[in-house]
Amino acid sequence: MKLDYLVIGRVMKCSLDNSVPFLTVYPRQAHQTKGQIRALRLSGRIPCVLYGEGPSENVSVCAKDIASELEKPGIFSRVFQVQDHGKVLISSIQFCSVKDRPVHVDLRRLSKNQKIKLLVRIAFLHQDKSVGIKRGGALNVVHHHLEILAPADHIPEVIEVDISNLDIGQTIHLESIALPKDVQVLHVEKDEAIASIVPPSSGDKLDVQEHSDSQSTSV
Structure with a gap:
């Protein structure tokens, strides 16, 4: 079943954080020699x-700063402000194969008229309130990320999808995301499914009464 955007309400949005870290x-x-890099x-x-x-340019960053950013999701789509260099993206991080800690970082400068291709995480919100999940259904995620082409000064850090009103058998399609x-999504068709609520497995019980209650509630 295709999700009716007008019935479900304001389901999807893209988060644009105006406070650039x-x-x-x-x-x-x-x-630098290997010894100098090791000392660094x-x-x-x-x-x-x-x-x-x-x-x-060859620069360095504080290891604690990178460790702190790694604790938050979406580090590769987060725009940072750097002194004397404007805005940058972390384009890649190399990790030590033994201790699994960052050993090298690539920073990409951003210019105003530039368009950037990158992966952006999809966050499915309010799963604990989802009508379909409460009835015993399960969230089936088709795309955890979307590859987008976006202006450097208008990069969404995350795409948020509110599934609180999503019922069993309903599907969120790309065309429903505002x-x-x-910002252009690459390699995904407009009518392609992003996620859906699938019925419970044969061993699980469907909550028919809760389904009846949810159907009688106007949105």
């Missing part, structure tokens, strides 16, 4: 390369 970078030598890491810094418009202006 600040990331401090420190200059470092262009050509022991001092609590991570070597970085800042690239994009203009020449690439994307920010000039």
Whole structure:
């Protein structure tokens, strides 16, 4: 069953955080020996390369800052403000294969007229209030992320989908998601399913009474 956007209400939105976090970078030598890089890491810094418009620069960041950002979802779609360099994205992080901690970071400069291709996480909100899940159904996620093309100054950090009114047999399609202006989803058709509520397995009991109550409630 295709989700009726008008009946369900304001189900989907994209989160655009106007408060851009600040990331401090420190200059470092262009050509460092393995010993110098090791000493840098022991001092609590991570070597970085800042690239994009203009020449690439060798810098470093505080390991604690990166560790803190890694605790939050969506680090690769989060825009940071860097002193003297404007806005940047963390484009990649290399980890130590033994201790599983960051050992190198790539930072990508952003310019106003630039369009960026990146993956953005989808967050399915209010699962504890979902009509279908309360009746014993399960959330079936088809896409956990969407690859988008977005202006550098208008990148959504996360796409939020409210499934509180989603019932068993209903499906959220891409065309139901209200994307920010000039943001384009790549490689996914408009009528493609993003997620749905599937019936309970044969061993689980469907809550018929709760379903009856939910049907009698106007939205």
